[in-house]
Amino acid sequence: MKRIGILFGQENTFPPAFIERVNLKAKELNADIIAEPVSIDKVVQGEAMKYQVIIDRISQDVPFYRAYLKNAAISGTAVINNPFWWSADEKFFNNSLMTKIGVPVPKTVILPSNQLPTDTKADSFRNLSFPLDWDAIFAYIGFPAYFKPHAGGGWKSVYKVNNSEELYRAYNETGQLVMMLQEEIKFEAYYRCYCLDRKDVWLMPYEPRNPHHLRYIQDGSEIDPAKHKMLADTVLKINRALGYDFNTVELAVRDGVPYAIDFCNPAPDADVNSIGKVNFEWIVEAAANMAIRRALNHREGLNNLTWGDFVYAFANNEKIEEGMYDKSLMPNAK
Ligand SMILES: Nc1ncnc2c1ncn2[C@@H]1O[C@H](COP(=O)(O)OP(=O)(O)O)[C@@H](O)[C@H]1O
Numbered sequence: 001m002k003r004i005g006i007l008f009g010q011e012n013t014f015p016p017a018f019i020e021r022v023n024l025k026a027k028e029l030n031a032d033i034i035a036e037p038v039s040i041d042k043v044v045q046g047e048a049m050k051y052q053v054i055i056d057r058i059s060q061d062v063p064f065y066r067a068y069l070k071n072a073a074i075s076g077t078a079v080i081n082n083p084f085w086w087s088a089d090e091k092f093f094n095n096s097l098m099t100k101i102g103v104p105v106p107k108t109v110i111l112p113s114n115q116l117p118t119d120t121k122a123d124s125f126r127n128l129s130f131p132l133d134w135d136a137i138f139a140y141i142g143f144p145a146y147f148k149p150h151a152g153g154g155w156k157s158v159y160k161v162n163n164s165e166e167l168y169r170a171y172n173e174t175g176q177l178v179m180m181l182q183e184e185i186k187f188e189a190y191y192r193c194y195c196l197d198r199k200d201v202w203l204m205p206y207e208p209r210n211p212h213h214l215r216y217i218q219d220g221s222e223i224d225p226a227k228h229k230m231l232a233d234t235v236l237k238i239n240r241a242l243g244y245d246f247n248t249v250e251l252a253v254r255d256g257v258p259y260a261i262d263f264c265n266p267a268p269d270a271d272v273n274s275i276g277k278v279n280f281e282w283i284v285e286a287a288a289n290m291a292i293r294r295a296l297n298h299r300e301g302l303n304n305l306t307w308g309d310f311v312y313a314f315a316n317n318e319k320i321e322e323g324m325y326d327k328s329l330m331p332n333a334k
């Protein structure tokens with residue numbers, strides 16, 4: 001018996017639909033697989049969990065769950081997404097990596113937090129020049145610009161600033177957050193794209209300037225096949241480099257070039273009430289198929305996590321290039 005668990009927080013629509021779909025498919029396939037909500041009553045170091053696969057939708061908000069998942073992974077659970085990589089990752093690094101593998105990203109700098117981190121003093125920052133070289137930073141980024149946390153989500157503390165005064169004002173509101181200043185991409189089209197298992201891509205036309213409930217454009221219009229391929233290839237390249245199993249990428253298209261804006265969403269919105277029925281059907285089906293594949297490929301007691309090309313390149317001291325590794329050498333290769 002292979003057991004697939006889903007770990008979630010306040011979500012009400014995706015987890016039950018996922019469980020129902022996996023169990024239905026398992027029956028159709030005559031596979032000895034069951035899906036259920038993860039249930040935790042104690043966590044003991046080094047003890048294997050009863051789950052071969054866990055879909056993690058919430059550990060970004062619950063450090064206890066992140067520790068639970070690392071303990072599960074080291075005993076062989078295929079945790080989706082890799083909790084070690086997710087812990088290490090943040091948006092500025094993501095952007096930097098894209099510059100190495102040829103994915104266009106807006107020009108971006110990272111800034112020290114406006115307020116001193118707890119338990120530090122001015123002396124903790126003797127390596128920082130004060131003031132920063134703002135003239136050079138502004139000349140590089142330009143205005144308008146986006147000013148947003150390097151590890152954030154849900155549009156929290158995201159500012160659009162039109163000049164240096166607005167930037168300094170916003171900066172003064174950001175406390176201990178580490179912020180990035182980023183070139184604005186004036187786009188002609190915008191997409192949110194699911195990417196599962198570094199192979200299945202689903203593009204959702206998205207209008208971020210609309211009110212929340214009207215952002216996913218669901219007018220049934222089709223994307224031109226050549227454009228579709230170009231966008232999907234970009235999404236795949238990003239996720240293969242980063243190694244995420246379940247992620248969304250936001251692409252802003254300017255002069256036909258897709259710029260990656262926000263591509264570190266390992267527990268992306270999958271609520272039918274925001275993404276709509278058609279997108280929901282896709283993500284439920286694709287997630288169920290991925291979980292079943294991973295359960296069938298599961299190797300008892302071994303590492304069943306996936307890692308990005310970047311990590312492989314780094315570990316082998318090789319130049320970082322997308323697609324350089326033979327995927328058949330990777331854990332859980334298909
Ligand atoms: N560089 C940018 N150019 C244009 N729009 C941007 C840029 N950065 C962010 N935005 C807009 O702000 C929104 C929120 O920023 P995002 O980076 O996605 O943060 P979050 O992780 O909080 O969702 C995006 O969906 C996009 O509409």
Ligand SMILES: [Mg+2]
Nearest residue numbers: 154155250262
């Ligand atoms: Mg976003």
